[in-house]
Amino acid sequence: MAKAQLTIGSKNYGSWSLRGWLLCKLAKLDFEEVAIPSDDPSLRAELLLMSPSFLVPRLDHNGARVWDTLAIAEYLNEMSPAAGLLPADRGARAHCRAISGEMHSGFSNLRSALPMNLKGDYPNFKVWAGAQADIDRIFAIWRECLGKYGGPFLFGTQPCTADAMYAPVVTRFNTYHVARDKQIDDYCKTIVAMSAMKEWLKAAQEEPEELEELDVEF
Template sequence: MAVVTPIKRAAKPAAAAKPAAPKAAAPRVATPKVATAPAAQLTLSSKNYSSWSLRGWLLVRFAGLPFTEAMVATDDADARRELLLLAPSIRVPCLTHDGARVWNTLAIAQYLDEINPQAGLLPTERIARAHCRSVSGEMNSGFANLRSALPMNLKAHFPKHKIWAGAQPDIDRIAEIWTECLATYGGPFLFGARRTMADAM
């Protein structure tokens, strides 16, 4: 009996895999530019000899506002002309921030409180806020005899300096303000646990 051997058919070669179509690149989305206010600049004279300049500097520091300093010597004629270009008043300090120019330390304090009330330059409680405003305003506009007799000089030390009689009432009034505030609000600052514009004044 004849044996029939089955014929094996060759398998068809597998079709070559088609290369995957390249994925379309995701469209680029333009990142919106966040508008940021320009850095603040504080124009001032010496922090060693000018109580006005030191107050402005302290206020901006208390408010947590990043700033650069522009130092101007007000007794120099060229510097005075430059200062008048920077500040409408010859007085320093002058704060320039986000299109605003603010001079006078009390005005600077109020401006800083408006743009960053969380800094606590004014107390939160209504009566304390009114008291703080009054103390700051009195310091800003008063005590002329004290300023004349005892101008600020942080580098000097005169333990036996004779105090002019006209300045003593101003000194007594400042001591009265400090004593009253510390007794009323418990310290360590004039209006309690946080430093306010009154402390800078």
């Protein structure tokens, strides 16, 4: 049987690639990374915040080709339900899908104002009002989940699809030093402390600076 392949873009800038990669790690899938060239249109599309409409990340497994992060999550959950990508309880499972979908399709102001840049560090970054509204909504989602399911992850003691979907947001909050209370900060630290996240963050720091500057106003 051929080994699964996950096609990804930049580890420093690729928020959607990180989501797909984390999902595969959480599912304990044995996969090979395939990095697309820095001049590939799909990579540029991801960095221009349009990745859900393009083929990055893309999972190829047993003849199936899946290129949307939520579809990847559902595929992996069906393949390995014991991995817990979705909660066992039906209500919690629906809740997980709802907030994952909200991340997938929303928060455009946050995406444009605070682009993912794992090598960046902006302690005095000014968050404009539109992006702050997105931040406030994300904080509300996290507080509700942490309070309802007990933490330290959004749906309890193990990371799931929702944590993978919001992991790039955690890196944004760290890069731009977004102010948060202890509960939110503890959750951010929990995500960053995951072994898979440490692996991704280390690789991002080692990634060569070969991407051309994008002609987009962030």
